[in-house]
Amino acid sequence: MTNPIKFDIKDLDFYYGDFHALKNINMAIESNKVTAFIGPSGCGKSTFLKTLNRMQDLVPGTRVDGLIRLDGEDIYQKNYNVNLLRKRVGMVFQHPNPFPKTIYDNIAYGPRTHGIKDRKELDRIVEESLKGAAVWEEVKDKLDRKATDLSGGQQQRICIARAIANDSDVLLMDEPTSALDPISTNKIEELVHDLKNKYTVIIVTHNMQQAGRISDKTAFFLTGEVVEFDDTEKIFSNPVDQRTNDYISGRFG
Secondary structure: OOOOEEEEEEEEEEEEOOEEEEEEEEEEEEOOOEEEEEOOOOOOHHHHHHHOOOHHHHOOOEEEEEEEEEOOEEOOOOOOOHHHHHHHEEEEOOOOOOOOOEHHHHHHHHHHHOOOOOHHHHHHHHHHHHHHOOOHHHHOOOOOOEHHHOOHHHHHHHHHHHHHOOOOOEEEEEOOOOOOOHHHHHHHHHHHHHHOOOOEEEEEOOOHHHHHHHOOEEEEEEOOEEEEEEEHHHHHHOOOOHHHHHHHOOOOO
16 A cells, blocks of 8 residues: 655665765655665665754755655755744654653753743653653553663664654654664664654664564665565565675575
């Protein structure tokens, strides 16, 4: 079943100075599905992910050509509200990075920044976000403890809760389980599966088995290009491009 298009990317090129990092990317990412980006290190997966909420704007000397539309609106147009973009399109990084604050203040930080001061409303957002990230039952009695005191897997779910507390509708995840143990990885994978009911999830992973387990669509990147983008089942069972087949079968990467 085809869902509405969340991100529509046309003829995207991205440069670090003179280096042509992304080449002619064309992709339609569907709402409420999990889309995985796979490929060897340095192939452009994370760079592309960060163009989707303009994190790459923070890197000097970068340039974007082409078009990225979010719900039909060009996010690189002049006067586009980048703060609103990053509120809508949350980011979860490779290593858990909770603020050195209490669990409560980690989750309330974004809403407060966007003008919400009412304690009851903040309480509601904190509880709903922690429930949404499947960590509420583990932390509900210690919201005044520092988030940095939690285990790595719990910290990563706090970071997911912090992202969705901003009323995001897209979650970008850059190898969110690579620093975690197998049990925590399994919890995050189960969470991702549930999150797509409310969010569009885009995940970069080096773990092909993980992509196969949790994603609906998979894009295979190589040297800054998208070699193939299709249903995950098709990418893994019957890829069109020989390079995709070689990567998935372990011939390189």
